[in-house]
Amino acid sequence: MHKEFSLTGSWLIPSLVLILALVLGWFAYNPKITPDFVVPANSIEPIGPFDSAGSDTPVYRESFIFPKGLNAYNHASSLIELNNGQILAVWYGGSREGAADVKIFKSVFGPGNSAWSKPEAIINAAKVSRDLARYVKKIGNPVIHRDDGGKLWIFFVTVSVGGWSGSSLNYITSEDEGLNWSNTSRLITSPFLNVSTLVKGQPFNYKDGSIGLPVYHELAGKFSELLRISKSGAVINKYRITNGRKSLQPSIAILDEKNAIALMRYSGKAPKRILSSTTTDGGLTWSPGKKISLPNPNSGLMVRAVAKNKLLLVFNNTEHGRNILSLAVSNDGGKTWNIIHDFERSTAESKDRFSYPYFIKTKSGDYHLTYTWKKHLVKHVVFNDRWLIKQENN
Amino acid sequence: MIDSASIYSFFTYYLVLVIILQWSSRSIRNRRLAISLTLFAPLLILIIPFSGLPVFYYIRGATGELSVITVIILSGVITGKFYNIExxxxxxxxxxxxxxxxxxxxxxxxxxxxxxxxxxxxxxxxxxxxxxxxxxxxxxxxxxxxxxxxxxxxxxxxxxxxxxxxxxxxxxxxxxxxxxxxxxxxxxxxxxxxxxxxxx
Incomplete structure (x- = not known):
């Protein structure tokens, strides 16, 4: 026979004491210190007129990773430099966005070879379904990263039901520079049946070997978060960058071991501006998101530190449409910005779209930028420090 | 890939289907037949292939893993119905x-x-x-x-x-x-x- 349960009487005081102890213990337990960021070596040395490590002559080249015809739709490219100096690009493509035939592709560029290799499919929804023992309708947004042990990771989203806001995060890894890839594993990031966490921004490493992965939530609210992922692929922490319903696709630039700035896509009302938030404690806490001077038409962007306090930002320089893709430079850690170049400029009436920029700086000092070109191609732009100096001085 | 989470998920959906079938098979007068149907039909439903994947994969894709407390409550419903154990x-x-x-x-x-x-x-x-x-x-x-x-x-x-x-x-x-x-x-x-x- 069960005894009558009551929240009053003899239960009240012990229950309240326990709840109080739990709350206090919870906050006391949670580490208030995160590991230091690993500051990329090629974003510390000064560049520009002071000491250009790159070529003496400005370099600026444009090409496409593959010719027209590979897929009707290609999107969301990301890049990594391989140990031999080659550039490995990954993106997703298929007959249309979200189609069942979408695959994640890879292609390799250079060095000494100015052409991209023939694209190869790495993974598709059917393979992911088998790996995860669950139905996967579509895949997208691959982001490639190298951890501090040299292993390559591709983080990507999968959707089983509904649109992109129903995405879950997954990853595959490679121990041989991208030749072979592991089975898919899932990251558990959300209490809503693990849906609505998406990835777009460039990951980075922490000094304890964990990976920082900028992600965002799209179901009901739209806000940015930072995941810390262990070497074994488990989520260690999740830190909220912003809250509410207006910010997504954070791109994080590491300024030093503790400081970073996140710039975010803005989905709110006019004036449509890029949102910015900063951390001074390794990503544990973030300042409230605030608008900067540069516009954002609810589109993805990419920011990265390329020298001490010097940031490069590639973004759609318009409040509506994605017909202009520009490069901006900040020499004060993101406080002020100067637009120094338009990679693409088309009229608003053209409906041309240039979107989802992603760039890296290689050991040789070259910059490699890719972005979606009119939805069906991925454009690749190479430039160097001399070209940057020239553009800044123009 | 069969791991503990897959087995757990399969068991969860099995419990849900048992409860649904138990409710819908009340009109069957032969109690032994009703119980057999209720306990075994869910297994068949979950493993039936549809477009190359078992039905279990589709349910799991839609709902993921449900909480352990949910599974205990579902189990409680079944033990109550079949064995009168609350x-x-x-x-x-x-x-x-x-x-x-x-x-x-x-x-x-x-x-x-x-x-x-x-x-x-x-x-x-x-x-x-x-x-x-x-x-x-x-x-x-x-x-x-x-x-x-x-x-x-x-x-x-x-x-x-x-x-x-x-x-x-x-x-x-x-x-x-x-x-x-x-x-x-x-x-x-x-x-x-x-x-x-x-x-x-």
């Missing part, structure tokens, strides 16, 4: 559903981005919450609330042994389906309570 005492579970409703309300609103506080994010690898739950369980046992004690102990054990894919204790304690069910039960209980007060 795992949970009705009086105590009504309070339990009210607690789940209140906690879930705060938990899901904050998880949807209302404010900077994120209780879900705080619980990765956090030992404080499971430890507190075990202490509370001791209190429940002392008060002879064995059903509630089990409801809290089993998820903590599952969390510590990593039965699910998640290393976040919340995923073992609550899921949106449980919260919706608890909300319905809490509203029903509170409405009845108010009516009772008014007629008294």
């Amino acid at each position: 795992i949970l005492n009705k009086n105590s579970t009504e309070y339990f559903y009210i607690v789940i409703f209140v906690i879930g309300l705060i938990f899901y609103i904050t998880s949807l981005g209302y404010g900077q506080f994120d209780p879900y994010g705080l619980a990765y690898g956090n030992l404080v919450l499971p430890s507190g739950l075990l202490i509370f369980t001791a209190l429940l046992i002392w008060k002879k609330q064995y059903g509630l004690a089990m409801l809290l102990t089993v998820p903590v054990i599952a969390y510590e042994t990593g039965v699910l894919e998640s290393n976040n204790i919340w995923d073992y304690l609550i899921d949106p389906f449980l919260w919706l069910y608890a909300t319905g039960r809490a509203i029903k209980y509170l409405t009845g309570f108010v009516k009772k007060q008014n007629t008294a």
Whole structure:
């Protein structure tokens, strides 16, 4: 026979004491210190007129990773430099966005070879379904990263039901520079049946070997978060960058071991501006998101530190449409910005779209930028420090 | 890939289907046939291939893993129906559903981005919450609330042994389906309570 349960009487005081102890213990337990960021070596040395490590002559080249015809739709490219100096690009493509035939592709560029290799499919929804023992309708947004042990990771989203806001995060890894890839594993990031966490921004490493992965939530609210992922692929922490319903696709630039700035896509009302938030404690806490001077038409962007306090930002320089893709430079850690170049400029009436920029700086000092070109191609732009100096001085 | 989370998921959907079939097979007069149908048909339904994948994969794709507390409640429904064994005492579970409703309300609103506080994010690898739950369980046992004690102990054990894919204790304690069910039960209980007060 069960005894009558009551929240009053003899239960009240012990229950309240326990709840109080739990709350206090919870906050006391949670580490208030995160590991230091690993500051990329090629974003510390000064560049520009002071000491250009790159070529003496400005370099600026444009090409496409593959010719027209590979897929009707290609999107969301990301890049990594391989140990031999080659550039490995990954993106997703298929007959249309979200189609069942979408695959994640890879292609390799250079060095000494100015052409991209023939694209190869790495993974598709059917393979992911088998790996995860669950139905996967579509895949997208691959982001490639190298951890501090040299292993390559591709983080990507999968959707089983509904649109992109129903995405879950997954990853595959490679121990041989991208030749072979592991089975898919899932990251558990959300209490809503693990849906609505998406990835777009460039990951980075922490000094304890964990990976920082900028992600965002799209179901009901739209806000940015930072995941810390262990070497074994488990989520260690999740830190909220912003809250509410207006910010997504954070791109994080590491300024030093503790400081970073996140710039975010803005989905709110006019004036449509890029949102910015900063951390001074390794990503544990973030300042409230605030608008900067540069516009954002609810589109993805990419920011990265390329020298001490010097940031490069590639973004759609318009409040509506994605017909202009520009490069901006900040020499004060993101406080002020100067637009120094338009990679693409088309009229608003053209409906041309240039979107989802992603760039890296290689050991040789070259910059490699890719972005979606009119939805069906991925454009690749190479430039160097001399070209940057020239553009800044123009 | 067969792992503990896959087996757990399969078992969860099996329980759900058993309950649905048990309810829908009440009109079958042959009790042995009804029980056989109720217990074995779900197995067949889950493994039937559809477009190359078993039905189980589609359900899992849509719902993911449900919480351990949900599975215990589902199990309680089945043991009650088939063996007349009530795992949970009705009086105590009504309070339990009210607690789940209140906690879930705060938990899901904050998880949807209302404010900077994120209780879900705080619980990765956090030992404080499971430890507190075990202490509370001791209190429940002392008060002879064995059903509630089990409801809290089993998820903590599952969390510590990593039965699910998640290393976040919340995923073992609550899921949106449980919260919706608890909300319905809490509203029903509170409405009845108010009516009772008014007629008294």
